[in-house]
Amino acid sequence: MHTLHTVAELRAAVQRLGAVAFVPTMGNLHAGHIALVHAARHRGLPIVASVFVNPLQFGPSEDLAAYPRSLDADTEQLLAAGCDLLFAPSVAEMYPEAQTFSIIPPLADTLCGASRPGHFAGVATVVLKLFNMVQPRLALFGKKDYQQLFILRGLVRQFNLPIEVIGIDTVRAEDGLALSSRNGYLSAPERAKAARLYQTLNTVAAAIVAGARDHARLEREAETRLSEHGWQVDYIRICALATLTAAAPTDTALVVLGAARLGNTRLIDNLEVTSPPHAL
Numbered sequence: 001m002h003t004l005h006t007v008a009e010l011r012a013a014v015q016r017l018g019a020v021a022f023v024p025t026m027g028n029l030h031a032g033h034i035a036l037v038h039a040a041r042h043r044g045l046p047i048v049a050s051v052f053v054n055p056l057q058f059g060p061s062e063d064l065a066a067y068p069r070s071l072d073a074d075t076e077q078l079l080a081a082g083c084d085l086l087f088a089p090s091v092a093e094m095y096p097e098a099q100t101f102s103i104i105p106p107l108a109d110t111l112c113g114a115s116r117p118g119h120f121a122g123v124a125t126v127v128l129k130l131f132n133m134v135q136p137r138l139a140l141f142g143k144k145d146y147q148q149l150f151i152l153r154g155l156v157r158q159f160n161l162p163i164e165v166i167g168i169d170t171v172r173a174e175d176g177l178a179l180s181s182r183n184g185y186l187s188a189p190e191r192a193k194a195a196r197l198y199q200t201l202n203t204v205a206a207a208i209v210a211g212a213r214d215h216a217r218l219e220r221e222a223e224t225r226l227s228e229h230g231w232q233v234d235y236i237r238i239c240a241l242a243t244l245t246a247a248a249p250t251d252t253a254l255v256v257l258g259a260a261r262l263g264n265t266r267l268i269d270n271l272e273v274t275s276p277p278h279a280l
């Protein structure tokens with residue numbers, strides 16, 4: 001596996017490889033990222049991964065400086081997983097001039113976007129740049145970042161990019177906690193409590209499956225339960241899978257999403273759920 005740092009080298013290498021599958025990451029890789037590489041391998045195309053901590057998607061008071069950077073360990077993991085090419089550009093290589101064009105995606109201000117202004121514009125902008133550089137046939141993203149995946153599917157559709165976007169199931173620790181590069185911020189006592197977000201989503205999902213349709217009430221009760229256990233809740237929302245907006249009582253294909261802080265660590269998670277059809 002070659003590691004390349006410039007766009008020119010990347011373009012030349014990708015041209016030699018032909019059609020590729022692409023796994024964009026911000027590094028500090030865990031089993032969730034490696035699952036994306038394995039899923040890419042099953043598609044039978046050469047795999048390009050990127051490691052780039054994108055400053056554009058961090059707010060001024062967020063963890064850009066602290067975000068873990070571990071390129072050597074990432075390289076070893078990608079090599080072992082069968083990745084063919086790693087693109088690890090510097091900030092100057094990705095943004096040689098101020099990025100004054102950017103993309104403001106739909107849903108940029110809802111769910112996680114409400115408390116992270118500019119985040120999804122930063123994500124969409126860097127992913128479009130990476131797509132233009134790599135020109136992949138397939139791109140793989142984890143479902144843990146459900147809103148990101150939804151927005152990037154829209155990006156590809158609306159800009160007619162010839163790329164198939166594939167969402168891969170969240171990889172979880174034994175207690176159910178979704179693997180995340182930010183889990184490393186949790187103290188031991190916080191880590192012991194961290195699976196509660198997933199458990200809370202499961203409780204909401206179970207109520208939906210059992211026929212509950214008062215979504216606002218389910219959301220409120222779930223938020224209260226989490227707060228009572230010391231979480232600062234950003235949101236618990238029940239959305240329609242097709243639109244990622246508030247689900248109507250008659251919608252059946254749903255996703256329950258949550259974001260909450262334990263101490264200084266913001267965790268997100270989600271669960272797709274099918275509600276029983278509405279009896280008329």
Ligand code: PAF
Binds near residue numbers: 024026052054123
């Ligand atoms: O999910 C991530 O790691 C990042 O948001 C992405 C898609 C690599 C863009 O920087």
